Amino acid sequence: MTNYESSAKQIVNYVGGRKNISNLIHCSTRLRFSLVDFDQVNLNKLKNVDGVLNAVTNSGQCQVVVGNDVMEMYDAVTKLTGDLNNSDQTATKEKQGRKKQGWLHVVLDYMVAIFQPLIPAIAGGGVLRSFLMLFAMLGWMSEKSTLYQVLNFVGTAPVYFLPLLVAVTTAQKLRVNVLVAMSTVSALVLPDFVTAMGKGVNLLGVHLTNVDYSTQAFPAILAVFFYAGMEKLVTKYSPKAIRVFFVPMVSMAVTYLVTLVVLGPFGYYVGTGLTAVIMFLYQHFGFLAMALLAAALPIMVSTGMHKALYPYVLPTLSSVGHEMMYVPASLAHNMSESGMSFAVAVRTKDPKLRATALSAGISALFGITEPAVYGVTLQHKRAMGTVMASSFVGAGIIGLLGIKAFAPVGPGLASLSIFADKTDPSNLYKAIVMFFVSLLMSFVLGLFVWKDETTTDRDDDRQKDSEQSFGDEQLSTPVAGTVMPLSAVNDEVFSKGTLGKGVAVSPTQGKLVAPTDGTVMMVYKTGHALGMKTKGGSELLFHIGLDTVNLKGKYFTPKVKQGDKVKRGDTLIEFDLDKIKAAGYDPTTMMVVTNRGKEKLKFPRFNENTKPEFNNGNLNLANA
Secondary structure, eight states: OOHHHHHHHHHHTTOOGGEEEEEEHHHHHEEEESSGGGOOOHHHHHHHHHTEEEEEEEETEEEOOOTTTTHHHHHHHHHHHOOOOOOHHHHHHHHHHHTTTTTTHHHHHHHHHHGGGGGGHHHHHHHHHHHHHHHHHTTSOOSSHHHHHHHHHHHHHHTTTTHHHHHHHHHHTTTSSSHHHHHHHHGGGGGHHHHHHHOOEETTTTTTOOOOOOOOHHHHHHHHHHHHHHHHHHHHHHHHGHHHHHHHHHHHHHHHHHHIIIIIHHHHHHHHHHHHHHHHHHHHHHHHHHHHHHHHHHHHHHHHHGGHHHHHHHHHHHHOOOSSHHHHHHHHHHHHHHHHHHHHHHOOHHHHHHHHHHHHHHHHHHOOOOOOOOOOIIIIIHHHHHHHHHHHHHHHHHHHHHHOOEEEEEEEGGGGGGGOTTOOOOHHHHHHHHHHHHHHHHHHHHHHHHHOHHHHHHHHHHHHOOOOTTTOOOOOOOOOSSEEGGSSSOOHHTTTSOOEEEEEEEESSSEEEEEESSSEEEOOTSSEEEEETTTSSOEEEEEESSSGGTTTTEEEEOOOOOOEEEOOOEEEEEEEEEHHTTOOOOOOEEEOSTTTOOOOOOOOOTTTTEEEEEEETTEEEEOO
16 A cells, blocks of 8 residues: 655655645646756656656646545645745746746646646536436436426536636636636626627727627636736736735726737637637548547647647537537547556556556546556557557547537546437447447457567567677677666666667766767757767667756767768767766666667677676677
8 A cells, every 4th residue: 555645755855845846736647746947857766656657747747647546645745845826936936947848838837727627627517417418318307307407507607607717727827816817707707798798899999799708718818817917017016005906906907808809809719710620620531530539649648738629628518519529539548548458457467567557447447547548558569559549440430420428528437428418319329339349449459469578578588698799780889888788777768669679888987989880860959869870771879868858968078960970989979977977867878779670780688697798899798
């Protein structure tokens, strides 16, 4: 059983400590840290914390994947961090930290912070409405009954008042007065205002666009961003004696007027434009577009990019009444993740992986896929291929069947009612059939495809232990030190062979040299990595250290540039080994062949009976 207190201490430490955390929220499976300086994060150590399935930096956040125990871990972490949301100093540091990130990370950070907290309310209301529709369809409840109508009001409210909810989360993200921001946006959905807009309103000679702002997210977001700027500006020039009422009064008035004339209509057309684009893809490419979306969902979920579809899903559900793209595609993906996880649990001989896969399969069965994505799919190429293939086929069939969803909820066993359609009972029956089709298709395919990677490696070792050459080309070691197999590298990208075959060296000297004659293809601007092409056509990637890109060039001095011809033994990069170690980085250096299928190099295999040695600078294997 996980010791949450102990794990929480390690998590806080490995994200850079309490002072490095500017904000912390959680979703159904992940702790989401907004940090001052991402360079202080130690992802490798985070991944090894008890109770942590994986750790990544995505969407402008450090995301620690915990799985079903996320609430317990969140409570343990917050006991250590205290209140993170009311510190002006922290807000300033967070802004400074964002300058180090790309614009895409910043945008995704805001998207997640604004929409992620809304999910419990919207999902709860959506599932409640779906159950009401199911009960009405089965004849268990009358739509005209008072109970039905009252509960339907509760289920409808989160989507109808979406502008108010978005105003709250946006104001929290921008750290401005939440109640004033929400009050300003709420004026957009006042019944009297809606009635007046229907009759036509001219404001200062400008005819206002008649927009129904209920269910709309983008106008509210733009309004709060503008309000945040106004609040700071007016606060700066307002006399302190009257600041308590003068700042909100002026900020609300100006923001509301600007929103009515410019921001509101613009945000409305942005939202409807996004919806129109996605609907265009569905109408013209139909099942193929849905199949491609479902196949891409493992990557989108892992990076948080699926959150970018919420601004399309919510307005579509409110305006059209149903959604036929993202949620139905998620049904195929979620069940594919579940089926593959169960297949791994049956086939694997690794007890730790079996436990992870079983737990992940159950979570995915109920619509929570992050444990499966991070714990199984992204870790193993066979699993990834199976999930993508099953998702593609399943979603394609769903698209051909025209299955509709009526709530923005991750489809799963407990939420199949979101496909209940009182005008077309067959919609639910089709969804149930595809639930089992996608689940069983992925499970059966996974049983045939899965093979433990450790077993494969051992089989290959027995067949190729005698290989002590590099085939058509003889390479010398790129750095002096102790040679090891890539599988020993503490980075899954290299250890799983994602980039290709190769070897690693624990260096004893700070000099990377050419292992053979060739041409420099590229030199990373940070100086920690270099690519070259040998005369025999093999493309080699050299990577000095793990996560050393975070050093941003410190301690690395490239001695060549792109296009240079080099001879065996020529110095490629000099690096300060001691300072890299002192900075807390693993200096292990990797040499990988990246043009798969065209390798002319045979890399040696390592097992308990062999050990690497140096012989005049050439890499050989000697019996232990």
